[in-house]
Amino acid sequence: MALWRAYQRALTAHPWKVQVLTAGSLMGLGDIISQQLVERRGLREHQAGRTLTMASLGCGFVGPVVGGWYKVLDRLIPGTAKVDALKKMLLDQGGFAPCFLGCFLPLDYPDALITNYYVGCCPVCRCHLELLPVLEGTSALSLPHSIVFILQ
Secondary structure, rough: OOHHHHHHHHHHOOOOHHHHHHHHHHHHHHHHHHHHOOOOOOOOOOOOHHHHHHHHHHHHHHHHHHHHHHHHHHHHOOOOOOHHHHHHHHHHHHHHHHHHHHOOOOOOHHHHHHHHHHHOOHHHHHHHHHHHHHHHHOOOHHHHHHHHHHHO
16 A cells, blocks of 8 residues: 555646656566567577567657546546446446547457447446546556557
């Protein structure tokens, strides 16, 4: 819990920096997990360049875009009630996700979009939209999008 509180303090003090670094870290970690657990490459065959590319995309594209989107989403649909979370989820999954994934994953677009719908619309993942104003667009909110990359 102390680590989580430290993360929240850093997020409050430097929201944009923390969002970007967290997105890059999650995407880099997702690629490591993919290479080691899914592809079973082993340490000798690990493609460090690929991991650095994914981490860079997280810092340079995913973090800023998703962080900005959640700020816009919170302005469009203020509130933390369950009905507000449902509205946010529908707008996120119906409007933002197809455009975002189309920019980021043009080659695997159909598979990524279907996986995103499975993950992004599940009740457990949907709860993150109820916390949006509290977390102010933190990278925890980009978790469903991050999971898509890990599952690829």
